[in-house]
Amino acid sequence: MRKNIITVILLLMTLYSKANKDSGYANVNGLKMYYEVYGEGKPIVLLHGSFMNIAMNWLQVIPILAQTHKVIVPELQGHGHTKDIAREFSYEAMADDVSGLLKLLKVDSADILGYSMGGGVAFQVAVRHPEQVRRLIILSGTYAHNGWWPDVEASFATMNAEMFKGSPIQTQYESYGNDPAQFPAWVKKVLSIDVKPYDWSKEVKNIKAPILMIIGDADGVQYEHALELFRAKGGGRMGDLHGLPKSRLAILPGTTHIGMMVHTDYWIPMVNEFLTSDLNPTPPMF
Template sequence: MKKHIITYLAIATIIVAVASCQPSSKDGQTISKEVKENGADQKIKPDDSGYADVNGLKMYYEVYGSGKPLVLLHGSFMNIPLNWSHIIPQFAKNRKVIVAEMQGHGRTKDIPREFSYENMADDVSGLLKHLKIDSVDILGYSMGGGVAFQVAVRHPEQVRRLIILSGTYKHDGWWPDVEASFATMTADMFKGSPIEKQYDSLGNDPKLFPQYVKKVLSIDLKPYDWSKEVKNIKAPIFMAIGDADGVRHEHALELFRAKGGGKMGDIHGVPKSRLAIIPGTTHIGMMQHMNWIIPMINDFLDSDLKPTPPTF
């Protein structure tokens, strides 16, 4: 009983965090994105939006801005407005930002196909072909981080650089109590939350919400381990987690070491891949501290990524 109470409180905290840091939409349609800059509200609307026919899905997407393409992949139970509304305007200043909603999320209706990171990665690949874009940078958060890893594993020619925020490449990349909590989550924990309201408002049958929750959770209820494949990804990787994240520090460090990190850069040079552990930051807090993280991401994407030679 105690374990279930703790899990319920954890989910309630997530719901409050989501509600407090994201704008709402009354009708579930694409909403204007607002961000305060220099004291003034800035609004941004997509330059393009629609549905791409990929792998049996009608995958909803939006495109903003111009420049080098950057794909944003949302977390579990999220959609474009819930996950990215306050972030899109910052990247769209000098990049083409592509955002999509994964299987069963937002405006992308579910199909009779299991939820898997591999399937969703193939969907992202199909969307890029639909948009006639050869190569992109990909930023994935939480579940989206797992999808991003799989895009780079399965479709390496389409990935230039990879940014993983609070994502895992192995099921035990989560702290043990976090991994154990997935099996205890139910639709009742989302009762009245922005997640449930968005699901209902986007034309989904409210009676199917429990099935939706169960299906989304299913991808983390079975073991997976892509360690070998992920460590062999050729694209440079920037992985960031919070110091109070659900992702184990050692999990992120293991990948960083495999990509050439874990040595004194002044002696051995700085590797192409990067690691950041953000202070005072939880899993959900990663989205709330993007004002810290976006400059790091921009520096990573804009650098030539040649290994920095030793200084002595």
């Protein structure tokens, strides 16, 4: 089994490294944001989670989505090739960075997919720049700080660099030329985005773009949090009688927060179907 997993990973790494891509840096809001672009078709933007970068977060995803989409993958403030600047970490600021990148790439509207921290950024792109968002996909993300299970929310304040010592996160941080002595300060700054309370419930429920929210049944996101948004977007009624809502909710079995990036075979088909469907709300029986 382990040999098979390693073989698959090596194959994906080969596909990722050989995929046709454009890459560069975009000067947005004082930030020199690194990005990569793969494939052709309707544009989709992938927004990574905390401490991640393009390769760590999207290795399994890019080769598949790039077969049918133009995949735009930035590295957010202080992550990967994108160096940090003298600006606090905030979902709002990073959403404005993504908006600026799309304008520079002359992309009028795109589908936005965000994972974890990237999910929060994706919500804010749709809130602050609705004209740039066609459809929104949130993987294991929240729109309010209390959307996490209480023990998860409490853990953000206790995490520190020691927990990541010797991990791929530290290795990747140093591989991009960052000062190893600054690693603890970087970890603290990244965590700061979730230590501060936030609640965008009203704004997110008013998003016009269709939303697909996906969480794991053993995720850090509370079921009720996802259900609250789904109900606000038209869920909670029998589709055979009233038609399907344009937004969707999926709870994946046997899937943790980190496992969301392992079980891509669960959710990539859901994402592809959501992006290509006409989302006709007519009841199937009619």
